[in-house]
Amino acid sequence: MTDPLRCPHVTERGKVEGKAFCGLHDTWVECQTVHWGEPPMCAYDEPDNGPEACARRRAWRED
Numbered sequence: 001m002t003d004p005l006r007c008p009h010v011t012e013r014g015k016v017e018g019k020a021f022c023g024l025h026d027t028w029v030e031c032q033t034v035h036w037g038e039p040p041m042c043a044y045d046e047p048d049n050g051p052e053a054c055a056r057r058r059a060w061r062e063d
Contacts, residue, residue: 002042004031
């Protein structure tokens with residue numbers, strides 16, 4: 001799994017409004033943003049949708 005905060009593909013074209021430019025895929029992504037209480041992750045990595053992860057997200061949403 002790629003650490004988006006240290007990813008070499010985030011180019012110096014900049015981070016704009018929570019988005020970063022991915023030089024590998026040549027597109028803007030939100031890989032450095034927290035989503036549903038989960039830590040930032042590469043936009044192209046499959047999310048963990050196991051029972052524990054789903055329960056953790058539901059708990060986060062209810063808080």
